[in-house]
Amino acid sequence: MEEKMKILCITCPKGCSLEVTRDGQTVVEVKGGCKRGHEYAQREMTDPRRMVATTVKVKNGVHPLLPVYTSEPFPKARIPALMATLREINIDAPIEMGSIIAENILDSGVNIIASRNMNAGV
Numbered sequence: 119m120e121e122k123m124k125i126l127c128i129t130c131p132k133g134c135s136l137e138v139t140r141d142g143q144t145v146v147e148v149k150g151g152c153k154r155g156h157e158y159a160q161r162e163m164t165d166p167r168r169m170v171a172t173t174v175k176v177k178n179g180v181h182p183l184l185p186v187y188t189s190e191p192f193p194k195a196r197i198p199a200l201m202a203t204l205r206e207i208n209i210d211a212p213i214e215m216g217s218i219i220a221e222n223i224l225d226s227g228v229n230i231i232a233s234r235n236m237n238a239g240v
């Protein structure tokens with residue numbers, strides 16, 4: 119049975135409202151927005167994902183926490199498991215901005231990347 123719903127596209131800062139007609143997980147039609155928005159609507163109905171930015175613990179650093187982010191959008195349903203896994207990480211300083219903190223985390227194909235440099239404490 120077809121159902122209509124409105125979703126907000128978060129692909130770019132414009133934040134268009136999209137009207138999605140779907141039949142189960144199949145997207146029948148998307149009204150509003152652009153091509154990227156239509157791709158977002160399709161993904162949102164079948165495999166919703168989000169970028170995740172958080173922190174992990176640092177040993178011997180000038181600060182106790184290192185900001186990190188996912189290299190690409192992560193499956194939304196698995197974000198609680200991701201956060202639990204990241205809470206267990208305790209990485210040694212120094213760390214370079216852009217370095218991979220965890221590769222293919224939870225077999226997702228997504229890496230965890232350092233958002234900044236972290237010097238070792240003195």
Ligand code: SF4
Nearest residue numbers: 127130134151152155
């Ligand atoms: S539909 Fe297109 S223009 Fe609108 S928010 Fe999404 S990506 Fe941006």
